[in-house]
Amino acid sequence: MEIKEVIANFFGKRMATLATMHQKEKVMSPLLEKHLRVRVHVPTQLNTDTFGTFTRDVDRMGNQLEAARHKAQHALSLTGHTIAIASEGLFGPHPLVPWVGYNRELVLLIDVENQFEIIGESMTTDTNLKSLQIKNIEDAHRFCEKVGFPEHAVIVRNNNEWIKGITSKKELEQAFERLMKSADKDFSIETDMRAMFNPTRMKYIEAATQNLIDKIYSLCSKCSYPGFEVVERKKGLLCRECGLKTPLIIADVYRCKKCGHCEEKLYPKGKTFADPVNCLFCNP
Numbered sequence: 047m048e049i050k051e052v053i054a055n056f057f058g059k060r061m062a063t064l065a066t067m068h069q070k071e072k073v074m075s076p077l078l079e080k081h082l083r084v085r086v087h088v089p090t091q092l093n094t095d096t097f098g099t100f101t102r103d104v105d106r107m108g109n110q111l112e113a114a115r116h117k118a119q120h121a122l123s124l125t126g127h128t129i130a131i132a133s134e135g136l137f138g139p140h141p142l143v144p145w146v147g148y149n150r151e152l153v154l155l156i157d158v159e160n161q162f163e164i165i166g167e168s169m170t171t172d173t174n175l176k177s178l179q180i181k182n183i184e185d186a187h188r189f190c191e192k193v194g195f196p197e198h199a200v201i202v203r204n205n206n207e208w209i210k211g212i213t214s215k216k217e218l219e220q221a222f223e224r225l226m227k228s229a230d231k232d233f234s235i236e237t238d239m240r241a242m243f244n245p246t247r248m249k250y251i252e253a254a255t256q257n258l259i260d261k262i263y264s265l266c267s268k269c270s271y272p273g274f275e276v277v278e279r280k281k282g283l284l285c286r287e288c289g290l291k292t293p294l295i296i297a298d299v300y301r302c303k304k305c306g307h308c309e310e311k312l313y314p315k316g317k318t319f320a321d322p323v324n325c326l327f328c329n330p
């Protein structure tokens with residue numbers, strides 16, 4: 047059987063509920079409908095902001111995956127559908143290079159009927175994540191010049207009040223005037239990271255959705271079940287110079303969600319030896 051047929055048999059023509067209220071369906075639905083042959087539905091009663099937002103007005107619930115799972119399960123219970131898809135973004139300093147902004151997008155699919163769960167992700171430093179303490183409107187304008195405004199929205203705030211989704215100079219000035227009336231003069235401005243206000247972020251939500259589809263399209267080499275994915279990465283690629291093991295990956299281990307079949311694929315990066323630069327013996 048061809049891969050497309052396997053996938054069509056698995057998901058074909060079923061309704062999938064997409065747990066979003068930030069217009070993520072614009073980039074997610076076309077991919078999901080084309081490749082998984084599901085019909086995507088966005089429930090209108092869903093308020094995903096109760097599960098945590100980036101603007102600190104509601105605390106994030108659990109970690110990133112738990113938050114996505116929670117949204118998906120909530121959407122399932124609202125709609126009675128058996129497939130749910132949810133996405134969740136994470137922003138902060140890069141784990142290895144803390145002065146660089148970092149965005150990890152995660153897309154989760156749960157299929158209750160097949161007891162199937164899979165996660166797609168994308169990671170990038172291409173993000174306009176920024177915030178700044180400001181004193182006056184000129185500071186705000188200068189900030190906006192650096193963050194892709196007005197295509198990307200901003201938020202202005204003090205400790206008591208915030209105005210989100212600002213996408214024009216006029217709105218920015220009005221928002222600032224409103225804040226000036228308050229006793230709290232501790233102003234700051236930040237980028238609005240909600241998907242529909244942040245086209246850069248939207249690109250990586252699309253990439254995470256594509257990653258989810260690619261993982262589903264990977265079939266078990268024994269039983270052809272979808273979602274044959276990497277469960278472990280083995281270190282120990284040999285150094286080209288001295289032949290000793292390096293910390294680089296030598297093999298990816300795949301495991302089937304259905305039959306449990308495991309397979310090692312050697313040299314996932316296409317290199318059969320490590321550069322001596324990565325060797326603890328040659329380059330201590």
Ligand SMILES: [Zn+2]
Nearest residue numbers: 266269302305
């Ligand atoms: Zn299998």
Ligand SMILES: [Zn+2]
Nearest residue numbers: 285288325328
């Ligand atoms: Zn070496």
